[in-house]
Amino acid sequence: MKNICFYFQIHQPHRLKRYRFFNIGSDHYYYDDFANEDFIQRVAEVSFIPANRLMLDMIREYNGKFKVSFSISGIALDQMEIYAPEVIDGFKELADTGCVEFLSETQGHSLASLIDPEGFKKQVKEHDDKIESLFGQRPKVFRNTELIYSDDIASLVHEMGFKGMLTPGAKRTLGWKSPNYVYQSAVEPKLKLLMRNPKFSDDISSRFSSYSWNEYPLTADKFINWIAATPKEEQTINLFMNYETLGNFQKKSSGIFDFMRVLPRFAAEKNIGFATASEVLEKLKPVDKISSMHPISWVSEEKDISSWMGNTLQQEAFHKLYEIAERVSMSQSRRILQDWIYLQSSDHFYYMGTKEALPFSPYPSPYEAFNTYMNVLTDFKERVDSEFPSSIDNEELNSLLTTIHNQADEIDRLNDKIGKLETKLKPSDKPKAKVTDKPKEIPVKDKDIKAEEAVKPIKEKKTAK
Numbered sequence: 001m002k003n004i005c006f007y008f009q010i011h012q013p014h015r016l017k018r019y020r021f022f023n024i025g026s027d028h029y030y031y032d033d034f035a036n037e038d039f040i041q042r043v044a045e046v047s048f049i050p051a052n053r054l055m056l057d058m059i060r061e062y063n064g065k066f067k068v069s070f071s072i073s074g075i076a077l078d079q080m081e082i083y084a085p086e087v088i089d090g091f092k093e094l095a096d097t098g099c100v101e102f103l104s105e106t107q108g109h110s111l112a113s114l115i116d117p118e119g120f121k122k123q124v125k126e127h128d129d130k131i132e133s134l135f136g137q138r139p140k141v142f143r144n145t146e147l148i149y150s151d152d153i154a155s156l157v158h159e160m161g162f163k164g165m166l167t168p169g170a171k172r173t174l175g176w177k178s179p180n181y182v183y184q185s186a187v188e189p190k191l192k193l194l195m196r197n198p199k200f201s202d203d204i205s206s207r208f209s210s211y212s213w214n215e216y217p218l219t220a221d222k223f224i225n226w227i228a229a230t231p232k233e234e235q236t237i238n239l240f241m242n243y244e245t246l247g248n249f250q251k252k253s254s255g256i257f258d259f260m261r262v263l264p265r266f267a268a269e270k271n272i273g274f275a276t277a278s279e280v281l282e283k284l285k286p287v288d289k290i291s292s293m294h295p296i297s298w299v300s301e302e303k304d305i306s307s308w309m310g311n312t313l314q315q316e317a318f319h320k321l322y323e324i325a326e327r328v329s330m331s332q333s334r335r336i337l338q339d340w341i342y343l344q345s346s347d348h349f350y351y352m353g354t355k356e357a358l359p360f361s362p363y364p365s366p367y368e369a370f371n372t373y374m375n376v377l378t379d380f381k382e383r384v385d386s387e388f389p390s391s392i393d394n395e396e397l398n399s400l401l402t403t404i405h406n407q408a409d410e411i412d413r414l415n416d417k418i419g420k421l422e423t424k425l426k427p428s429d430k431p432k433a434k435v436t437d438k439p440k441e442i443p444v445k446d447k448d449i450k451a452e453e454a455v456k457p458i459k460e461k462k463t464a465k
Contacts, residue, residue: 002227003275003283005194007166008243009143010048011073011109012040014349015362019372020106024379030339035362037083047247052090054246054257059099062264067099067274070243071166072142074127075345076105077134077147088134095135101276102131104139104162105171110344111308111318113144113153114295116325121160123341141165141277147196147240147298148305149173151187153402158188164281166411169195170296170303178235184282186291192281193290196240196298200227205241209254211335220259224266236280240298285370308349313370318349320377327384339380348373352443 017032034460058066070091080087094100106112111403124142142162144153157165169179177183179195203223207213215222227237242249250256264274269332275283299307309315321343328340346391351361351369363369 002230002234002272003280004227004272005069005236005238005275005277005280006067007069007071007103007143007238007277008245009071009241009400010243012036012043012077012079013109013345014075014078014079015039016230016348016372016376017267019375019379021375022373025382027225028335028379028383030376030379032343036079038284040079041085042461043244043248044080044087046252047244048084048087049090049245050078050252050257052094054260055094056097058264059094059097062098062268064099065268066276067101067279069101069103069141069277071103071105072131073105074108074123074130075109075342077130092135095137095268099276101141101278102135102137103141103143103277104128104131104184105143106145108341108344109145109346110143110341111305111346111349112322113148113156113346114256114305114309115322117156119325119329120156120412123327123344124160126341141194141281142181146308148295149193149297150295151185151293153295154185154188154191158185158191162191164192164194164277166194166238167196167290168296168298168303169198170298172303173290173292173296173459177288178231178234180230180237181287182236182281183288183290184286186289189286189289192280192286194236194238195290197238198298200237201239201241204239204259205245205249206258206395208245208250208256208259215253218259220262221266223259224263224270224272227267227272228270235284236275237250238280270343306355307353308346311352311354311366313352313354313366314349315444317352317370317373317377320374324384327373327388331384331387333383333387336380336383343373343380360377385387385439386403390459 007115012029015032015035016030017035019027019030042432055066055068070089077088091100091102095102102234104124106120106123108123110120110123112123128139140162141164142157142160143166144157147166147168149165154165161196174195175378179197181195183193183195185191185193200223203215203218207215208218210216215246233303246256246260269274295305296303297305297307328336331337333342348369351358351363352366352373354366361369381385
């Protein structure tokens, strides 16, 4: 039986305000709260809220046979909690159905997997803790920022204990192979891989409302017939796309919600089901190994990382940011650590791209994006340097901080030990005076003798005078 694996990605960066050179050193708040609030609320109204309602209706209407997976960045969750809490409530309601899976990713939707392995692992754990606290699920399948994948990243993901990972399904990696199978990593055979089906995914996310497309209009029965026509051996059709496809990229007037609503009905007629990413990985065995020595992604024709690292502006900003990664990791400042996560968002580097038009950029040009980001980064670096003396190198500083933390832990341990001992020592355990312990009475005669001996030196002194 074929299964459709729907996966939706949700992310919104913290857009930076107009931050000039003269702000450096005096203004430590970098974000355009008005723009961020306006965008989140607008997208929530036209996309997230009605899409969540649609998903819930479909799950109920088809008695739990419709299933879906989500990957939501920590930055997006932070903003939705502040500006659109009803979206979070909708996801909680979906989680309660048992038909929705939440995937793992980095907290800041960052590119840390390309350069900072320890920081990458830390972000993933932070994100998964947040998912578990909000939705009661601990993610089992990993989805990297922009579906970026390589052999090195596969090793990191396997080390963190994930059983599977989502990948772009790029031709440069797959070659003649079909994306409609489960594969395994060539370097970590126990890590299973789910490949995005580029054609079917883009038919919905990019071409659905395009009048110039020769298959327009796309109807649910036509789409399901295409899937049913794939070879019988191909058991999973992985449809990976942005959640904003529903209502924002493809407007409600295009019929996208109606298309999704009836999709399960036509699928059932062709004996096609729906499954979460974990269910697909549990049901199907890998048919081959996949290797990618260089990072691939789901963006642009090249399906590489040039959208974020393709020019000197992006590379300069990227390396300037991560050259302070080790020092930031030693910080105890909550504000610095929060800004560090927000400044790693891949969007900041994407806005500096020059090879193609950037429809989602808030800047008039890539150079404006670069200047703003570098001004912010300069101020941020000064804050990091002010926390610890810049004359001390990272290795020495790390050693000193480790010693201090160890001493603090030892003090805490000893204090706990003292507290436990004091608790065990109850008042009833303390020795009490007994009647039999009173000093013996001195006979009167002995008393007189002792008294006489006590005053004798005084009398002798007076006689001498």
